Amino acid sequence: MSILSGLRKPNSRKKGMKILIYGEPGSGKTVFALSFPKSIVVDSEDGCSWYEGTERTRNVVGILDSQSYDDLENLMDELDDANDEEFSSLVIDSETKVYENIKEALQNVEETRAARKGRDVLDANLSMRSYGKIGQLSGRLQNAKLRLASQGINIISVAQAADEMEDAGNGQRVKVGEKPNMDKRARFDYDVVIRLFTKDNKYYGEIEKDRLEVFERGDIVENPSYQNWVHRLESKDNQGKAVAKDFSKDAEKSQKAYYEEVKGEMSFADRVKEYFATIDADTKKKFVEDMVSATGTKKIKEMNKEQQDKVLALMSK
Template sequence: MAFTRPEKLCEGVRILVYGESGSGKTPFALTFPSQALIDADSSATFYKNNNQNILVMSTSVSAKAIMEDLSELEADSELFSQVNTIVIDSISRVYENLQHAALKVVENRAIKNQRMVEAEGLSPKEWGIIKLVYDRLIGKLFEYSKMGKNIVIVAEGKDEKEPVKQPDGTVTFVTVGTTYNSSKGAEYDFDVVLQFSKNKDGSSIARVIKDRTMTFTPNNVIEMATYEHWKDSILQANTGRVRSREEIEKLDSVIDKDANEFKAGGGKLEEIVTSIKEVARQKMKEGVPKDKLVAIVGASLDYSSLQEAENVLNKLKSLKG
């Protein structure tokens, strides 16, 4: 990638909607014309019949299957060119499925090692893998938005809780609102974020959380929101030069590049850690107290950068017995 002079490019608008059950999220998503619908939790079962906006649809639930479906759609250039919007309803089902898959791996490992399954949970490593797979899916969708496809993601709502310290020192979690059931921080990736709920009469209302298109301002409330409310802004964004697939850097390519950097740095880091161990053993032989060595080296030998490891090694070398 390199710097280029700015020009008007065709961009898709990325929209995240979330909220309580029956609040109108799916009907809103289905108002977008010429769409490829991924009906992950069968939310559209009773809405899709005779809906002229749906060109093609998939009922895949797993992130891998959805990415394969999207690749097949893209391979059909004639059909892909007709698609203006890609809808996933709901991303919560996909995200939960990733958690269930990871938990199954953890449980199988516990059984193999004769540990109690009930005591096992997802470790930071498993959560990291879940986030990576999720980010690959979202990254693929956002590649399409750079090609001018609008992206509409539907998420289930859940209680947003905050810790509150009680007078006796205990901490309880208090519900302070509603948020989306998906990967934390997802809202930063979208142009428009809407929270759906039901009016007293049961009708659908959408509160604007964020709107980069500047069609509405935050906290505006829209009754029976549809594509038409953003139509002018979306059509404006969709005008301009359409980038080719070759011009758009794929997330997988970015990850591979960064992974190579980690690998290169990681090899050097391993060499320094080995040197730290050797110098520490030598200093112990010279009479340097163990607790003094641990204070410098650390208990886990887990360093976040080459510079940190090099500083530790230099301190060790300067120690006197």
């Protein structure tokens, strides 16, 4: 029986480990992340500075000091074309700072909009549109991590811990645990998730997820590090040619298909309105002139099918 188009048979191939670690300050997050070999480190908290020049950074081949979403995205694009013999791990320390950078940038946009409209900037909050944009940008970063991991690069994401709260009734909320302070959907993309903590001056990690099947959920590991998973990463089923995957292209494909479907369901007036929102004032003026010349009117809602087709043809140009 032949394999259907687009499918592949499961086989041994090289792949990188995607691991998310989070915890309170002083729980050993940066030290854990620095245990991975041939690492490029995005240091957004200045957490590596006191380790530079010491044995802790012996595995580091380069450091990017930035909290910028754009810098991180550009770096991952560059790593696509880099010589993978020079590095094998990407550390992002921390994801929390990058996530906050996105929110801060969009908050500034909201305040600028408020000022332009004469509203008090102190009352400007993130809109639903901005939250949607945050999700979109976070998704793009996650897809870039998945792409690099499919090429055999280890991805180590570090996040600060945030309290996980539940409604206890009577307007009361109680802490029921901790969660990584980043896009809440991101944790599903990782192979391993660990909550780091300290007890009696010792460092531990609680395993929340492990697709590599080295540990079980709930296991407590003292002084966790890369060495706990090295035998799995160097096993026979993690050898061979990498199968590069770019899920961002799937997102673009779905977006285009969905847009075409939605556009097909939109009324003619709504399609013209949407088009007008994408062009500047001078282009609008020229478009209206061409539209009147082609149809004899600028009354969109009164146009017949022939006139509508002429307008759509102008828009397609």
